[in-house]
Amino acid sequence: MFSSSIFEGNLYHLSEKEPQRAPIGVFDSGVGGLTVLRQVYEQLPNESIIYFGDTARLPYGIRSQEEIIQFTREIIFWMESQGVKMVIMACSTSSALALQTVRSEFKVPILGLILPGAVSAVKAGKRIGVIATPATAKSNAYKLAIQEINSNAQVWQVGCPEFVPLIEQNRIDDPYTKEVALSYLEPLLEKDIDTLVYGCTHYPHLATLLRSLLGESVKLVDPGKSVVEACNQELELLGLKNTFPPVPTRFAVSGSSQQFAQSSVQWLGCTPMVESVNLEHLNSNHFRLC
Numbered sequence: 695m696f697s698s699s700i701f702e703g704n705l706y707h708l709s710e711k712e713p714q715r716a717p718i719g720v721f722d723s724g725v726g727g728l729t730v731l732r733q734v735y736e737q738l739p740n741e742s743i744i745y746f747g748d749t750a751r752l753p754y755g756i757r758s759q760e761e762i763i764q765f766t767r768e769i770i771f772w773m774e775s776q777g778v779k780m781v782i783m784a785c786s787t788s789s790a791l792a793l794q795t796v797r798s799e800f801k802v803p804i805l806g807l808i809l810p811g812a813v814s815a816v817k818a819g820k821r822i823g824v825i826a827t828p829a830t831a832k833s834n835a836y837k838l839a840i841q842e843i844n845s846n847a848q849v850w851q852v853g854c855p856e857f858v859p860l861i862e863q864n865r866i867d868d869p870y871t872k873e874v875a876l877s878y879l880e881p882l883l884e885k886d887i888d889t890l891v892y893g894c895t896h897y898p899h900l901a902t903l904l905r906s907l908l909g910e911s912v913k914l915v916d917p918g919k920s921v922v923e924a925c926n927q928e929l930e931l932l933g934l935k936n937t938f939p940p941v942p943t944r945f946a947v948s949g950s951s952q953q954f955a956q957s958s959v960q961w962l963g964c965t966p967m968v969e970s971v972n973l974e975h976l977n978s979n980h981f982r983l984c
């Protein structure tokens with residue numbers, strides 16, 4: 695039953711009595727992962743979730759690969775200690791720059807956004823634009839994954855350094871955000887793209903604005919939706935789907951819990967209880983030994 699899992703050779707040996715009841719860990723640098731959480735609520739309503747936002751260290755998109763790998767390790771190490779049965783990297787930057795490295799370092803299955811997003815992009819079109827953080831765009835992760843699936847697909851990527859800070863500051867309706875969005879989309883519109891991939895989980899928060907600038911003909915691909923579909927399949931394959939009533943989502947951040955509670959209320963529709971978690975004590979020593 696396990697043999698067709700993509701985690702073959704890296705199986706999570708669950709020792710608890712009812713592993714299905716364990717939560718799924720979902721993480722991002724900030725509120726971006728809430729767009730993935732929304733998909734989890736829609737597609738996997740029975741699952742319990744631990745959401746972590748690394749708000750003390752965002753934005754990730756201008757960090758080095760070494761930093762992103764280290765932050766990702768610390769978060770997954772913490773999530774494992776909280777007993778998660780699976781981790782969804784709800785962050786394209788971590789998925790692009792850290793997934794390959796950390797997947798072999800942990801027992802817990804870890805899902806990233808790039809491959810599921812690329813599969814959906816290839817189904818949607820052939821002239822594909824990707825908007826992403828500078829680190830993700832520079833990594834070429836989406837472009838390589840898309841062209842590996844369809845070598846005829848044409849892919850143009852644009853790094854969008856201003857989007858994450860604007861979204862985290864809740865400046866979505868600010869005219870300046872529209873100006874910035876137009877400058878990022880213009881080169882893609884000139885290429886006559888038929889599909890646009892949200893190469894960062896923060897960007898679906900700009901869906902209304904982006905749709906108004908793109909017109910109706912360009913298809914929007916949300917890798918967050920695709921990774922949750924993949925998660926559903928993995929849970930099924932591993933016999934880990936929760937059949938019990940879920941517990942309320944636990945929210946944790948590395949920065950100010952109050953600030954996160956305030957900024958996430960508009961996306962969640964309620965004010966969450968948010969814990970502050972200090973990942974510093976998990977620092978390098980443990981990982982140097984790995």
Ligand SMILES: N[C@@H](CCC(=O)O)C(=O)O
Pocket residue numbers: 722723724726727752753754755756784785786787788827830858893894895896
């Ligand atoms: N949500 C982001 C992280 C962006 C950032 O912190 O720069 C991503 O998907 O890449």
